[in-house]
Amino acid sequence: MSTHTAPALASAMASPRGVSRALRLLGGGLLTYGLPIATFLFLWELWSDAYGVPQLFPSPRATARTFWQIVADGTLLHDAATSMLRIVVGFLIGSAIGALLGLLIGTFRIVREMLDPYVNFLRFVSGVAWISIFIVWFGIGEISKVVLIVYTTCFGVLLNTVAGVAAVSRNKLRLAQCFGASATQIFFWVTLPSTTRYILTGMRLSMANAFLVIVAAEMVQADSGLGFAIMAARQFLAPDLIFCGMITLGVLGLLSDRMLMLASRLLFGRYYRHN
Amino acid sequence: MIRFEGVGFRFGGGSDRPWVLSDFDLRIAHGEFHLVLGPSGCGKTTALNLLAGFEQPTTGAILVDERRITGAGVDRIVIFQGDDSLYPWLTAIENVEFGLRVQGVPAAGRRAKAREYLAMVGLSGHESKFPGELSGGMKQRIQIARALVCQSPVLLMDEPFAAVDAQTRSMLQEELSLIWQRTACTIFFITHDISEAILLADRISVMQAGPASRIKETIAVDMPRPRSPASADFAHYYQRVHAILAGEVQRAARTERESQKSKSA
Amino acid sequence: MAATVLPSTRIPGRGFVVGALALVAGAIAWEILARRYFTPVRLPPLSQIWDRAVETAMDGRLLQHIGASMFRILAGFIVGSVVGIVLGLAMGAFASVRRFLDPIVNFLRFIPPIAWLSPFLIWFGIGETTKVLLIVYTVTFMVMLNTLAGIVAIPRNRIRVAQCLGASRLQVFFLVMTPASVAYILTGMRIAMTNAFVTIVTAEMIAAQAGLGYLILVSKNFGGTDLIFLGMITLGILGFLTDRAFVYAIRRYAHRYHLQ
Numbered sequence: 001m002s003t004h005t006a007p008a009l010a011s012a013m014a015s016p017r018g019v020s021r022a023l024r025l026l027g028g029g030l031l032t033y034g035l036p037i038a039t040f041l042f043l044w045e046l047w048s049d050a051y052g053v054p055q056l057f058p059s060p061r062a063t064a065r066t067f068w069q070i071v072a073d074g075t076l077l078h079d080a081a082t083s084m085l086r087i088v089v090g091f092l093i094g095s096a097i098g099a100l101l102g103l104l105i106g107t108f109r110i111v112r113e114m115l116d117p118y119v120n121f122l123r124f125v126s127g128v129a130w131i132s133i134f135i136v137w138f139g140i141g142e143i144s145k146v147v148l149i150v151y152t153t154c155f156g157v158l159l160n161t162v163a164g165v166a167a168v169s170r171n172k173l174r175l176a177q178c179f180g181a182s183a184t185q186i187f188f189w190v191t192l193p194s195t196t197r198y199i200l201t202g203m204r205l206s207m208a209n210a211f212l213v214i215v216a217a218e219m220v221q222a223d224s225g226l227g228f229a230i231m232a233a234r235q236f237l238a239p240d241l242i243f244c245g246m247i248t249l250g251v252l253g254l255l256s257d258r259m260l261m262l263a264s265r266l267l268f269g270r271y272y273r274h275n
Numbered sequence: 276m277i278r279f280e281g282v283g284f285r286f287g288g289g290s291d292r293p294w295v296l297s298d299f300d301l302r303i304a305h306g307e308f309h310l311v312l313g314p315s316g317c318g319k320t321t322a323l324n325l326l327a328g329f330e331q332p333t334t335g336a337i338l339v340d341e342r343r344i345t346g347a348g349v350d351r352i353v354i355f356q357g358d359d360s361l362y363p364w365l366t367a368i369e370n371v372e373f374g375l376r377v378q379g380v381p382a383a384g385r386r387a388k389a390r391e392y393l394a395m396v397g398l399s400g401h402e403s404k405f406p407g408e409l410s411g412g413m414k415q416r417i418q419i420a421r422a423l424v425c426q427s428p429v430l431l432m433d434e435p436f437a438a439v440d441a442q443t444r445s446m447l448q449e450e451l452s453l454i455w456q457r458t459a460c461t462i463f464f465i466t467h468d469i470s471e472a473i474l475l476a477d478r479i480s481v482m483q484a485g486p487a488s489r490i491k492e493t494i495a496v497d498m499p500r501p502r503s504p505a506s507a508d509f510a511h512y513y514q515r516v517h518a519i520l521a522g523e524v525q526r527a528a529r530t531e532r533e534s535q536k537s538k539s540a
Numbered sequence: 541m542a543a544t545v546l547p548s549t550r551i552p553g554r555g556f557v558v559g560a561l562a563l564v565a566g567a568i569a570w571e572i573l574a575r576r577y578f579t580p581v582r583l584p585p586l587s588q589i590w591d592r593a594v595e596t597a598m599d600g601r602l603l604q605h606i607g608a609s610m611f612r613i614l615a616g617f618i619v620g621s622v623v624g625i626v627l628g629l630a631m632g633a634f635a636s637v638r639r640f641l642d643p644i645v646n647f648l649r650f651i652p653p654i655a656w657l658s659p660f661l662i663w664f665g666i667g668e669t670t671k672v673l674l675i676v677y678t679v680t681f682m683v684m685l686n687t688l689a690g691i692v693a694i695p696r697n698r699i700r701v702a703q704c705l706g707a708s709r710l711q712v713f714f715l716v717m718t719p720a721s722v723a724y725i726l727t728g729m730r731i732a733m734t735n736a737f738v739t740i741v742t743a744e745m746i747a748a749q750a751g752l753g754y755l756i757l758v759s760k761n762f763g764g765t766d767l768i769f770l771g772m773i774t775l776g777i778l779g780f781l782t783d784r785a786f787v788y789a790i791r792r793y794a795h796r797y798h799l800q
Contacts, residue, residue: 036758040644089754113555114562124737124779125772128654129753132768138584171360175328177347179374179425181773188377188650193364213654215711216742217656220757232657250651273363275406275414 042122058240066240067247075229080248083225085217087210087256090149094206098154099199101159107191119159127152127209128216135221152213157199164198165191183191196271200264207260208248211253268274276324276427276461277303281335284321295321298485299335301480308455308462310472311490312520313482314527319465322482323433323513326463339429351423351432356439358414359503361406367417368393368402374425375420392420396450412443419451424460433523436471452486452500469520473512474502480517486526584766589773592766593729606751606774607719608750612743613782616675620736621729624680633713638688645684654680654742666747674743679732686728690721713792722797726790733786737779751776757760 041060048059058066070076105111131148138144169190176186218227226245233241265272282299292503295318303309313319324330326337328347336343339351352374353360358416361370368401375385393402394418406414415435421432436444444468466472472479473496481491494515498508567586574585596602620643631638660670679750694717744753752771757769 037643037647039640110558111556117559117563118566121776121780123734124783126738126774127774129739129756130776132756133765133772135760136765136768169359171355171357174347174353174360175325175355175360176377177329177374178349178352178543179377180347180349180799183378185377189313189373190362193362196364203640208649212654215652216745218653219745230655234661237662239659239662242662245653246651246659249655250647253649253651254647260656270364270405273405273407275358275361275363 032083055237056239058243063243064239066238067244070241070244072171076244077246079226079229080223080252083214083227084252086145086225087149087207087214090146090214091203091207091210092154093152094150095157095203096198097150097201098157098163098206101188102152102158102199102202103192103195105158106162106165106195107187110212110223122155126155127213128220131217131220140221145214145222147208147214148217151204152203152209153203156209157202160198160202160205161195164195167198168194193271200268201272203259204260204264207256208253211249211256215249276303276307276340276407277463278338279322279326280338281337282322282325282332282337283330284318284325294333294487295485296332297489301488301490301493302459303478304462306459308452308460308464308475308477309463310384310476310479311482312466312469312472312516314469314484314524316531317380317482317485317488317523319424319482320433323353323431323463324463327351327431329474334458337375348426349378350427350492351429352427353430353433354415354422358406358411361414361417361510363406366403366405367398367413370406370417371420372468373423374421378425379518387469388424392424395418395423395454410443411439412441412447415439416450419436421455421535422452423460427460427515429461429463432462432473434467435503437466437468444471449501451475452528456500469513469516470504472516473509474497474504479516481523484523484530486530491523494519547732564587576688578768581763581765584769589766589769592770593774596767602606602770602774604750605752605755607780608748608754609740609744609752609775611779612671612675612751613733613740616643616672617679617729617733617736619672620676620679621683622734624683624728624732625687625725627680628684628725629691629700629713629718629721631684632691633717644787649681654745655741657746659740661746671740671743671748675739678735678739679729682732683725683728686724686731687721690724690728691717694720694726719797724796726794726797730783730786730790732778733782737775743773 035068042062048054049055050061054062066074074160105115116143127148130151131144134147134151135145136192138147172190173186176190214225215230216228218225219231222228226249230242230245233245279299279301282296283294284296284299299322301322303537311322323331325332326344328351329488338344344351361371365373368386371393372380372385372389375388380388388483390399393399396419397419398413398416401409401413404520406417409417409481418435419430436447439447448471450461464475476491476496478495482488482491485490494512496512498512501510570583571586574583575578580588593602596605624665627641631641638793656677657670657674660673664670698716698720699712702712705713740751741756742751744751745757748754752775755771756768756775759765759771
């Protein structure tokens with residue numbers, strides 16, 4: 001249900017009878033999500049009571065109280081916004097570069113063969129491992145973090161894009177050749193539309209990854225952001241703040257993912273179609 | 276109008292590769308509906324790919340109107356088996372007008388023409404549907420319309436109706452026959468189905484079993500259209516073609532068994 | 541969303557030669573550029589990194605770091621795979637389990653493993669447990685999602701055949717579902733292994749005294765850029781070798797499950 005709700009919702013809203021359908025889907029979604037989350041909260045409450053040390057393992061209610069506090073005094077908003085800004089900027093730049101490079105690499109087999117060993121190797125050194133180098137190169141400010149997001153996003157989108165180009169079925173290309181299409185026409189009118197789905201998938205995966213990476217980067221070197229906040233909370237032995245940070249991360253991540261999916265379907269819906 | 280002259284073909288990369296086609300000769304006249312029939316693995320799709328220009332012959336030449344072909348062209352459009360040459364992100368009408376778009380025909384003009392040809396293949400009302408929403412038979416019709424709209428003098432069809440159910444196949448064969456009579460194009464059609472061959476063809480070429488195959492025999496089908504599979508003439512031709520083909524089918528099966536044996540050895 | 545792109549496991553051919561040449565060319569370019577345009581702190585030449593590698597290998601430090609990281613990775617990988625497979629199979633075979641866990645899984649997916657570092661540190665201390673647990677978390681997720689995808693992908697007719705032949709629910713589970721999802725499980729494990737390497741750096745961020753991630757993070761504080769690169773390169777090589785070993789093991793022992 002989870003991965004299908006958003007596109008179903010979007011298409012439901014598109015049709016005239018859609019509003020009631022959309023509402024029903026929403027209701028169904030709430031039930032599907034609501035019940036297990038309620039159970040999860042209930043179990044959490046039990047566990048924290050059983051643990052007995054509220055300073056180490058706060059109950060949901062205590063966490064909620066702290067959550068409300070940091071929302072009210074604006075610190076949560078500030079940290080969340082800082083992290084999100086880094087993610088969004090890095091994500092957009094990285095996706096563009098990754099898609100372009102991926103299309104290039106995918107189209108020319110020799111380029112792919114040349115870059116293959118590097119990709120195979122860099123797969124294991126992704127993300128956080130680069131933070132040290134980027135700090136050495138770009139200092140301790142915003143740039144090093146944004147560059148990190150650019151790098152990890154570019155990597156993920158690139159891999160998926162290359163796979164997408166490779167997956168264009170031969171007959172699609174051959175048909176275009178029959179009509180006398182030039183290489184440019186084939187690229188823009190066949191390869192690119194075929195690969196769009198893969199690029200968007202790569203972007204979606206990279207978005208999720210970006211959250212992972214930014215938090216680590218902020219834990220290593222930052223003075224603001226959710227990662228920094230979580231780290232600071234640990235140093236002050238405030239697990240309720242840690243939980244708040246984690247929950248915010250989860251919610252933001254989920255929201256970004258859903259929004260990205262919705263935007264993909266609305267803008268590029270036709271490129272997801274199969275025959 | 277189409278001539279295969281001493282064509283030989285094997286896949287590149289070394290002289291240890293087997294020949295797919297060897298000494299392949301064939302002549303097809305203007306406006307002829309020509310069928311190539313053969314057992315599986317005999318290389319009939321390769322022959323089509325060579326004529327389409329997707330591959331180059333290793334030896335010999337293929338001439339269309341006395342000119343050697345050098346690559347794919349809009350004068351020889353292919354209709355593929357299955358639907359993977361249709362563009363799923365384009366609607367039916369957008370798929371049909373694709374060729375015109377490549378050639379730079381302006382939007383209004385090509386839209387009108389595409390609509391006309393969609394009507395010709397009986398798909399009026401389905402213009403805005405995507406291939407994913409259409410049946411197999413409809414998708415093949417889109418391919419036909421797509422080829423016709425560019426007024427291609429030669430149509431290459433690679434077992435186009437093999438993936439469709441029997442009733443739809445029957446309908447499509449009938450419609451293709453009518454379209455061919457109306458547009459007077461030349462058709463190069465591949466199949467493994469004898470009935471289909473006799474139903475549609477002016478001339479049938481039966482291929483040998485592979486490897487290194489060539490045309491074994493060509494016969495003319497001298498029946499008036501529309502043809503009825505129930506007629507005595509039909510049965511007579513069927514027996515003739517079957518006799519020519521049967522030996523080749525057996526040889527193909529034997530080759531397959533032998534290659535399996537050597538693989539597991 | 542479980543399936544990620546994996547590089548192909550091609551047999552050496554022209555691609556291999558081109559790739560190898562590209563690596564050599566890259567190495568030479570690095571050396572020349574580093575010497576000519578950069579300070580050793582910004583971009584140390586490869587030769588310097590190599591010297592440092594020999595140095596730390598000789599005095600045993602390199603092995604210490606490798607050992608520490610590999611232990612955490614492997615321990616986390618094994619535990620995480622087992623848990624992930626069990627959970628994935630359970631979710632796949634029993635709709636009730638799936639319905640219950642699905643939203644929780646989809647929510648937790650976005651909380652990065654490092655975010656769990658802080659609570660883990662508070663609950664489990666600064667020892668090995670925390671670091672290994674982080675790897676376990678990452679691996680479990682990936683393996684579970686892929687296992688589930690494997691079960692979901694089983695053509696319904698395979699199960700129907702077994703039912704026709706009179707198999708009980710348990711027999712269907714063990715004799716049909718489990719073997720059919722092996723390919724996906726192994727793919728998931730392979731990806732999880734990659735993630736483990738990626739996560740180890742995060743896991744060693746805090747209160748570690750040894751490990752490649754530790755090396756990478758700590759060396760920036762005293763200008764040891766060459767050590768940073770050494771750590772990254774070693775990590776990459778180890779990851780690559782481990783992956784190859786995994787692929788080889790799959791081909792040797794599980795090829796009957798139709799893997800590529």
